[in-house]
């Protein structure tokens with residue numbers, strides 16, 4: 001009987017349909033193992049194989065949001081909005097990614113490590129979009145030596161230091177998410193997780209550069225704080241799955257692109273309740 005640990009280790013090696021077949025995965029109505037497997041191993045196959053076999057380059061994002069649509073409280077302190085199972089899901093997404101991208105504000109406020117700790121897997125290359133040079137060089141991702149770290153740079157970005165490599169892209173100010181994905185793909189980083197915060201994920205979403213979006217919604221309300229993404233214009237999620245008491249909604253690009261997302265049309269109801277503070281426009285938050 002294939003158990004979850006072995007199933008996950010096999011999934012880590014899957015990059016396309018041929019890999020999937022070699023790993024013992026088959027697709028009929030859904031992805032499943034060709035041999036007897038535990039319920040958890042079956043869940044892993046169904047949940048992550050579509051991402052593993054996605055054409056590259058590809059970008060996928062994950063945000064944990066409160067029932068009223070916020071990803072962090074007003075204090076902006078690093079807190080987990082969602083539960084332990086969503087954290088495991090996030091670490092699995094990191095393990096399946098070649099690179100993980102965060103915005104400058106998340107790097108400043110959360111000081112995240114962006115490493116894979118809750119499951120087996122290799123740490124992705126860490127990328128922070130810091131064109132105004134506001135992220136201090138004492139952040140953990142610059143100093144822990146766990147994985148290479150790139151800073152998407154501008155004129156204002158301080159020069160490289162030990163542990164910090166600059167990635168210079170044409171232009172100043174607002175960055176075209178597709179140009180970043182192309183530059184990462186040139187470096188062999190073809191699967192990219194956009195991990196937050198709300199502004200960064202929204203910019204990828206608006207530009208149409210995101211292939212998949214996972215929004216995990218907790219039943220709790222924050223009553224205010226840092227807005228996440230609005231999902232109204234994305235239409236119905238491609239699928240949903242429970243993560244403990246939270247609910248993860250997965251949106252896959254063809255479905256939401258046809259709903260007009262890339263053209264900044266109106267947006268989001270979370271799958272639980274519409275955030276009162278969110279307007280109907282899919283704008284950067």
Ligand SMILES: NC(=O)c1ccc[n+]([C@@H]2O[C@H](COP(=O)([O-])OP(=O)(O)OC[C@H]3O[C@@H](n4cnc5c(N)ncnc54)[C@H](OP(=O)(O)O)[C@@H]3O)[C@@H](O)[C@H]2O)c1
Nearest residue numbers: 063064071072103104105106132174175196197198199200
């Ligand atoms: N619940 C979750 O899943 C989750 C996940 C991650 C973070 N968070 C929380 O989210 C909060 C931060 O989120 P946030 O929305 O305020 O900010 P953010 O997305 O972390 O950072 C936004 C900043 O990143 C830079 N940036 C991002 N995309 C850019 C682009 N395309 N072009 C140019 N610059 C770009 C800009 O920096 P400049 O303005 O300096 O140019 C922008 O202001 C924190 O409180 C953190 O705790 C929650």
